Amino acid sequence: MAANKNNKALNVPHLRFPEFTGEWYKHSLGEIGETIVGLTYKPSDVVENNGIIVFRSSNIKDGAIDYSDLVRVNKNIKKRIITKEDDILVCARNGSQRLIGKNAIIKNKDTNNTFGAFMMAYRSKYNLFILPLLSTKRYFSQVAENLGARINQITASDFNRFEFYVPNDYIERAKIAELFRLLDERITVQNKIIEKLETLIKGIVDFIFTYYKFTTIPFKDVYSCAGEGGTPATSNPEYYKSGTIPFIKIDDLQNKYIESNKDYITELGLQKSSAWIVPTNSIIYSNGATIGKVSINKYPVCTKQGILGIAPKANMNVEFLYYFMTSTMFAKAIERVVTEGTMRTAYLKDINHILCPIPNSNEQNKIAKLLSALSAKLENEIIFQRKLQKQKEFLLSQMFI
Missing domain, CATH: 3.90.220.20 (DNA methylase specificity domains)
Structure with missing residues (x-):
């Protein structure tokens, strides 16, 4: 590639193959x-x-x-x-x-x-x-x-x-087309790698919770504290301006871990709403409207309404609980307790009665370790996919006028 830094012609891209010099029309x-x-x-x-x-x-x-x-x-x-x-x-x-x-x-x-x-x-x-x-x-x-x-x-x-x-040069058009074809082809392959890993992880999770007959306990016995969040009145800027308390919304529940977020509220906003501070390494679970999104928070957060914070008991491996709550078994159990209305909601009082297959601590740790290793592989593939996409975005911005 050759950067077009000194060419005085206006109608040329910033970056192009070095053998081409003519203007674009x-x-x-x-x-x-x-x-x-x-x-x-x-x-x-x-x-x-x-x-x-x-x-x-x-x-x-x-x-x-x-x-x-x-x-x-x-x-x-x-x-x-x-x-x-x-x-x-x-x-x-x-x-x-x-x-x-x-x-x-x-x-x-x-x-x-x-x-x-x-x-x-x-x-x-x-x-x-x-x-x-x-x-x-x-x-x-x-x-x-x-x-x-x-x-x-x-x-x-x-x-x-x-x-x-x-x-005007058809050879230049063809060369640019081939570059982007190859890049798109690699992105497609990367997307398939990600899809297959997601399917593998999902398959293993569902196999574990259907094949193995673990002792069951009600959901209320897996946590030490839990509750839905709340949203401070958006009409009052004092609840949001210069806020320092991480405020989790549904868009933040895209990955296994919450390691960053966009929105914050103030201490006053926290006091004037039903939001509460969910401790680090808890389950963050969407139970209203979009039901079933699950993440683990890596720092203390509070959540809007429709999102539960669930702090596991000391004998519960939070990673194990995360994978159980992504299983088809749990999703089906949730559907059975959903309340229909203006907004579909799975209330905590109803989730509390769902029977959960929970093995001993050693088994929890083994299962979590296996699935976490696969999740780490998946995350690396996702990071690479994002880099490919960024590379394409850069080339699109530089190789066309």
Whole structure:
């Protein structure tokens, strides 16, 4: 790679392959290729089997086609909207604004299907080069500028007007396309490694708690203290401004350990709410709205309502308890005690009666050690995946104008 530090020409990227020197020129997507709107179909066209697959927004995941939520239709499909290799599928309309513009390229295995009316396919000879352009800030800023006033959508004519700087040299386009193809391929492989590790850990956890017949005790006997948190009135800035007490929300429960958080409250906010200080190495469990998120806090925290703090008894290995609370067995038991209402909630008073298979301390430690080693491996793979993603983001910011 060569950094373009001294080149006085404006229309060149900051970073490019050293053998190329010519300026880049602005083109609209409509000048390079065509945008095709997807299939309109009725509920009566939908079939369980033997129909043609209709890709929708939910079938684009992490920049690839996902087959976990498929719709099939029995209908005559025009050849124009049959997916071809290297088509780029774009989410054009969705109830969620943040999903507008997400995209994925059609690979050979994804061909000979179709796509719904809330989707578009972009088709050109240069789609392998266009694909990384559709992950740049320039692309998403144009998506945001063209969103409908009342409906979250971009039209085909909007999309065709999107403008990007492009090198005239087709060899340079191909080389850039290949670089990002290889990077995307490695990210895809890394995602599969993570998925397989997550499946392995989940499988071992469920095997342990179904195969081994441990002595059962009610959940209330696994902790020394527990309780739901509370949220200080957001209308009073004195409860939040310059706060120093970590305040845990659902977004903080993404990993096994809570080692950092975004929000804080003041001592006054703590006093004026039902929030309480949950000691280090406790279980933090979401029991309202989004039920079932589990983490272990590595420092004292308090939580908002809908999130329990659970301090295990001295004879309970917190790591073991964490894995039990991620098991299918525990999730099913929780579902049986959920109270339906404005917000689905599993109240602690009901969770307390759930019978938990708890072995002796030595067995707890062995199980926790095995699963923690796998979790550490998983965390390392996730960290590497984030580095790959950061590398891609950097290259996108430097190799395009």
